[in-house]
Amino acid sequence: MQGFTVSSDNRKLSTFKKLKAKFPTLPRFTKYVFLIGFLILLPKLLPTDYMVRILVYIGIYMILALGYNLVITTGGLFSLGFLAFFGIGAYISGLLNVYLGLPFWVGLPVAAFGGVLFSYLLGIPTFRFRGDYLCIVTLAFSEIVRIIITNWVSFTRGPLGLPGIKPISIFSYIFTSPTPFYYLILIMDILCLIIIFRLTSSQLGLAWAAIREDETAAQALGIKSVFNKQLCHGVGAALAAIAGSFYAHFQLIVAPNQFTTWETFIVLAIVLISGGSAPAIFGATIVIIALPEILRFLVQYRMVLLGVMFIVLMIVRPDGFSFTRTRHFSLTFQKKEEVDELSRSTTKLSLKQIMDQL
Amino acid sequence: MNCMEINKVTKDFGGLRALTNVRFGVPEKRITGIIGPNGAGKTTLFNVITGVYPPTEGFVDFYKERITELPPHNIARKGIVRTFQQLRVFSNLTVLENVIAGRHIKNTSGLWGTLINSHSMQEEREKSIDLALKLLNYVGLIKKAEFLVKNLPYGEQRLVEIARALATKPRLLLLDEPAAGMNPAEMARLMEIIREVNEAGVTVLIIEHNMRVVMNISELIMVLDHGEKIAEGFPSEIKNHPRVIEAYLGREAVSVRN
Numbered sequence: 181m182q183g184f185t186v187s188s189d190n191r192k193l194s195t196f197k198k199l200k201a202k203f204p205t206l207p208r209f210t211k212y213v214f215l216i217g218f219l220i221l222l223p224k225l226l227p228t229d230y231m232v233r234i235l236v237y238i239g240i241y242m243i244l245a246l247g248y249n250l251v252i253t254t255g256g257l258f259s260l261g262f263l264a265f266f267g268i269g270a271y272i273s274g275l276l277n278v279y280l281g282l283p284f285w286v287g288l289p290v291a292a293f294g295g296v297l298f299s300y301l302l303g304i305p306t307f308r309f310r311g312d313y314l315c316i317v318t319l320a321f322s323e324i325v326r327i328i329i330t331n332w333v334s335f336t337r338g339p340l341g342l343p344g345i346k347p348i349s350i351f352s353y354i355f356t357s358p359t360p361f362y363y364l365i366l367i368m369d370i371l372c373l374i375i376i377f378r379l380t381s382s383q384l385g386l387a388w389a390a391i392r393e394d395e396t397a398a399q400a401l402g403i404k405s406v407f408n409k410q411l412c413h414g415v416g417a418a419l420a421a422i423a424g425s426f427y428a429h430f431q432l433i434v435a436p437n438q439f440t441t442w443e444t445f446i447v448l449a450i451v452l453i454s455g456g457s458a459p460a461i462f463g464a465t466i467v468i469i470a471l472p473e474i475l476r477f478l479v480q481y482r483m484v485l486l487g488v489m490f491i492v493l494m495i496v497r498p499d500g501f502s503f504t505r506t507r508h509f510s511l512t513f514q515k516k517e518e519v520d521e522l523s524r525s526t527t528k529l530s531l532k533q534i535m536d537q538l
Numbered sequence: 539m540n541c542m543e544i545n546k547v548t549k550d551f552g553g554l555r556a557l558t559n560v561r562f563g564v565p566e567k568r569i570t571g572i573i574g575p576n577g578a579g580k581t582t583l584f585n586v587i588t589g590v591y592p593p594t595e596g597f598v599d600f601y602k603e604r605i606t607e608l609p610p611h612n613i614a615r616k617g618i619v620r621t622f623q624q625l626r627v628f629s630n631l632t633v634l635e636n637v638i639a640g641r642h643i644k645n646t647s648g649l650w651g652t653l654i655n656s657h658s659m660q661e662e663r664e665k666s667i668d669l670a671l672k673l674l675n676y677v678g679l680i681k682k683a684e685f686l687v688k689n690l691p692y693g694e695q696r697l698v699e700i701a702r703a704l705a706t707k708p709r710l711l712l713l714d715e716p717a718a719g720m721n722p723a724e725m726a727r728l729m730e731i732i733r734e735v736n737e738a739g740v741t742v743l744i745i746e747h748n749m750r751v752v753m754n755i756s757e758l759i760m761v762l763d764h765g766e767k768i769a770e771g772f773p774s775e776i777k778n779h780p781r782v783i784e785a786y787l788g789r790e791a792v793s794v795r796n
Binding site: 378382384519522532536538 | 588590609610611612614615619620622626627628629630631632634635638639640641642643644645647648649652653655659662663666667669671672673675676680681683684702703704705706707731734735737738739740
């Protein structure tokens, strides 16, 4: 009996050692556990509901910023009309709710689909061309969307906005205070981060980066440029629309003046300040969304302060605040050891042998 | 047997005729050189072959298949891969990422597979990284796998471009002035690599200005001048060909020789 217990302990130990070798970042995960724990407890720690509302807005803008970052930083598609998809998602979800009584859980996927559809239609004329052309056309697109929403009064109630959107509910539990919204957006943010991570560290994300770096060279390797641009922009648009759908059922009213170019520049500022990596986007979102609220006591001067901050940032750190460049494929510790062995080994594979394996 | 037939290709850019009636067969699994003075139309010919722009007249066939009107990415998928005269690497990506980018064609995981991190996606990922590392080890850049390409010296960036092209497992490799800007040691290594690429079964078509390189490794040479093919033959024939000498050095040089 004694001997049996000891040997099973040994086996457990060796599994842990194996785990530690394969995932040397295991200790790093504990840092994330603490972070998640803090985020879960956060609403309880804040004194007012108003502050929790700010957190929800941060969560919504995070998804927007991550989607926009994917399009601009990874894809290199400098689209200036990104918020149009936020508005499209919000209105699709809002209209479905007000006219057909469909809940958030139906509105969300339909909004995502709508975002992708409009992204595809926008992309047909624009992605065939390169460079700054994209900027102007996407800007025009977002203005067209806003103008249509504003003027189609019979359908969207135009500038009066669309009130009366029911908040999110799970079966019979209706979300009344900001707290359940917070937890939902927290889950959505985590899912969004996982999606972005998987995309950028894949062959597909690398293809998008390749197109951004040198479209001609990418095509010469067999990468289809229009198709991949559509795909990248489509994912971004879907994320924006999803954020929009949530926004509609949180705000309970949507109006065209919430989706102007001013909002686009806010999210663009988040992306540019952050420099592209996800943790930096988190920080930048907090700075840009929360800081004006925290600085409310400065009244109108808070915007001046923000402006001064941006200018200083552009001088001091024009590439943004990211400390690590987004790596698409980086070598794990284990792989690095294999690399060392490979470079030291005397038996070299002939090129023919290597290429036969390709 | 010829893997590629360039059939009466003519290319006009508005009023400028860059190629006139070029007719040439590329023998398979051999190294063929294209030479000619600057502005002769060599890169234009490469661009036509790889679908950057279509010819004004004429056709290009690859293993009896007409590839003339295809877009560049489809031509790459057929097995025709090129490097560029002015070096087009992905500067802000690492060496490893550049070579893995070459594996794009071989990967079948789409958006969905990537999002759910399917098993096939993980396997392909492992395989891509392994093969990229092996290629980098071959060209001697494995220790710099995680360096950003823009931080590498020029000669090594060229090697990255070649390794990236090899990752696609090409049937025909088009090299546009690969030796440009290289020192003698780098050039020797390059020639060794080109020979071994050819031994691995890849047909090589190389544009080169450096006579030592191209005369040494090519089995067949075609000469272009002002958009026309003026000579075709073995290096020994081309070296003494009067029209070739005239194109490079002028008519006086020919008469001096005579």
